[in-house]
Amino acid sequence: MTDQAVQPAGADGTPGRLPGGSTPGSPPGGTPQVPCGGWHIAGREAELAQMRADLEKAGLHTLSGRPSPHSRVLLIAGRPGSGRTALAEAFAAQTAADFADGVLRARLTEPGGTPVPTERTARELLAALGPDPVPAGADEDELTEALRAELGRRRVLLLLDDVTLPEQVLDLLPDTRDCLVVAVSAGPLRGVPDVRPCTLGGLGRDAAVSLLAARAGAPHRTTVDPRSAELVAEACGHLPAALVLAGGWLAARPKLSVAEAAKQLGESPATDPLERAFGLVAGSLTRTPARVLRMLALAPDGLVDAHTASSLANCPVATARQILDDFLRLGLLRNSTLASGCYAVPRCLDPLLRALLAEHESAEETVLARARMLERTVRRLRACHAVTEPEGSEARKRAAFLPRTVRFASRREARDWLEARRPAILAAARLAVAEGGGRLDGLARRLISALARAFDAHRSQEEAAPELYRLHELVLDVAVRAGLRRERAAALLNLGDLDARTGRHRRALTRYRAALEAARGGEESGTAAASSRARAGSWDPAAAARALESIGSTYEDMGDAERAADWYGRALAHHQIRDDRAAAARLHGRLGAVHTGQGRYDEALRQWRAAAANFRRLGDAGAHARALAEAAGVHERAGRPQETVRLCRQALEVAGDAEDERLRAALLLRLADACERTGDVREGSRHRQTASDLLNSHNLTVDVE
Missing domain, CATH: 1.10.10.10 (Winged helix-like DNA-binding domain superfamily/Winged helix DNA-binding domain)
Incomplete structure (x- = not known):
């Protein structure tokens, strides 16, 4: 698999696995567990024994007196359909007890033959190892280094399926001898140290006939005509995958003889055994x-x-x-x-x-089929999100009109569906974005939006962040290709937020500046020009203001107060042009905090008073009281206790309209401190007791600096 690079032990889906053998595994996202029962695979006993012997032998580096610092690598090489993955699974099941930290699986090739990016594989492996979240936006080098460090502390069997390039193994190779890598590939892996190869061909004649008989559903069908069974096995090249198909075709036709299967396979023009068996089955379908x-x-x-x-x-x-x-x-x-x-x-x-x-x-019908699939997935994602909303909400009302088969009965059912289909949905999003000519761009954006909402509803912020980062990058690709400035600005802002949250401040600044350029329409801003472009719809003033504020916030996080104040001031000017008083009040507060931290108390007081005035006009009593309290704190820092007392009393009067008992208690405690600093200990004790009574009566706590 691709996004679901890590699979629990015993995952089905390998072409050479014998029918009817199910092995339980752990659910996705948890610590990988060893299957309860072993894998039983007929006809590969010699290869299994060889692999066990190779595992126990000393490597060439060890014999030369220079033990390799890397894990041993056992290579299973063979053509697709030869049962190479099934052999790897059987070996993993037999040796899992030797690896205390379990078995990890990663498939390194996507359907269609495209190699899976190493960054994605490393991220999925790290997520499976858990429990710490994988940092959003980490690059390939960071992730592979973190993975090797994590594996270096464990004893793990790492099964890498569908390896196409030696570099794929080298990038993931653990730096410890306590781990083992089992690689499945079509050919040799030149350049990978300490490799022990096991090359697969077809099954032996008896094993091939036994597999055919098991799939055909009735052993007597091959025992009564052993020669025909051998001919079928030969036509299938003794390949397990081809034999499974031929056996399935016979099982669906219990009245036909094995000789008929041999005849039809013999008449096939295909030269490849797997293609021959596939043609037999596909050609029989209605x-x-x-x-x-x-x-x-x-x-x-x-x-x-x-x-x-x-x-x-x-x-x-x-x-x-x-x-x-x-x-x-x-x-x-x-x-x-x-x-x-x-x-x-x-x-x-x-x-x-x-x-x-x-x-x-035709190509048109293929695109139409993808569009139908994406539309269905969007509806299911919306239902997945809606089930988490309160009864009577708009999302619930819209979901009620969806077909019953699309809806979910409970939040748990929706989350299980989302986790199970997550790899496929992410792959669908990537394929939609990659569709030539941008024919599915609209659906891709809707799918990504619905998936992001579903992640927000069912996953924690830390869980969702790595995949949301990739989704925003896909939206950015679509927006750039289609020339959608608003969508481009929004994607860049979201990416910048995730970068800033993980401490990548320089990258966040680059994202925010690019978002600002996109929001401004690629032109320099001035008040008159900005107003003109806003009326023309060629720029997004809200995104521009958010980008300006985010740049200021990032500089503040970096400890650069001068630049933070400068960018906050630019954002404030944008909000004032738009007459957005709530945003302007917030920016006055952020400027007040920056100036307070720098000891510029007069400027800080001016900003907090402006914030308080804006909140008063908006009728937000709680925010008004908090702004006054912050102004009181500035006076306290400046050594003006009398002014602190005055503003605390004013804030308490305003807080009376807010019906926020925790806020009132916090203000009373600050007032008590201020009174005690002026020498009025009795008044301070009275306010402190009032705050204590208020907190106790409502079972509240406050933390006042």
Whole structure:
């Protein structure tokens, strides 16, 4: 898989796995667990024994007296469909007890053959190792270094599937001998140290016939005609994936003889054994199942459920569900442990499905199918978010009009669905953005927006941040390509916020400045010009003001008070032009805080008084009282206790209209301190007792500096 790079132990979906063998695994996001039972794989006992022997042998570096600081690497090389992943899983199951911290899995190639970015794989592996959140926006070097450091403290078996380049292994190779890497690839991995290869071909004749018999559903069908069974196995090249397909075809036709299968396979023009078996099964399908089959090439991340298949092939959900169940029995799909009713498309079939799609579907129909799938996913994400909203809310009302099959009965059901489909939905978003000509840009933006809201509803801020960062980057790509300045500014602001939150202040400043440029329409701003562009709709004053304020906030976090005050002042001017009193009041407060920290008390008082005046005009008694209290604090710092007492009393009068008992108690405590500093200890004690009574009567606490 791609985004769901880490899979729990025992994840199904490997092309060579024997039918009927299910192995429980842990849910996504948790610590990977070793499956309860071992993997049983017929015909590969010798290879398993070889791998165990290789594990116990000393490496070449050790024999030379220079032990390698890296993990050992066991390579399973073979063509797709040879059962290489199943062998890796069987080995992992047999040796898992030797690795106290479990088994991690990562698939390093996406459907279509594109290598998965190392940054994404490292992020998913770190997330599985947990519990600390992965920093949002971290680059590849940071993530791989963090991953190697984390693995260096553990004893883990790392299974890397579908490796295409040696660099993919080298970037993830743990710097410890306590870990083991099992790599699955089509060929050798030159340049990777300490590699022990195990090369797979087809199964032996007896094992191949046994697998065919098991899939055909009745052993006597092969025992009564052993020669035909051997011919079928030969036509399938003794490849497990091809044998599974041929056996599934026979199981669906209990009245046909094995000789008929041998005949049809022998007449196939295909030279590749897997293509020959696939053609046998695909050619036997009726119109609707045949269309569902070729549309599986469009399933994001190779994951499909009834809703996905229904939208891609434009057929009813019930029909799609039945077809997928039939495909499972035929060997065209594998069960996925991610969720009930979710299937995985075997990666060895992906090129064949793509060729089938190109042959029978036009480019326009392919785009239309993707659009239907994206639209269905957007509706499900909205329902996923709506179930977290209060009864009677607008989101709930809109969700009530959705089909019953799209809605969720509970918050838990919605979260489970989101976590299970997360890799596929993220893959769908990437594919939509990558669609040539920007034909799906509108749907891509809607999908990303719906997914971001669902993450906000079901995940903590720290959990959601890394994936939200990538989603905002996708929105930025769409906005730049389509020339959407407002969307570009919004994406840059969101990215800047995430960078600032993780301490990447320089990168955040770059994002905010780019957002400011986008919001201004790429031109310098002046009051008259800004007003003209705002009327023309060519700039976004709200985004510009937010960018200015964010730049100031970032400089404040960096300890540069002079620049912070300068940018806050620019943001304040924008808010005043727009007559946004609430925002202006907030900016006066931020300027007051900066000046207070720098000891510029007169300027700080001017800003806090302006903030208080704005809040008074807005009728916000609580904010008005807090601004007065801050002004009192400035007087206190400046050594003016009498002024502090006066303003605290004024703030208390205003707070009476706010009905905020915690605020009143905090003001009473500040007033008590101020009175005691003026020498009026009795008055201070009276105010302190009043605050204590107020807090006790309402079971409240306050923290006053």
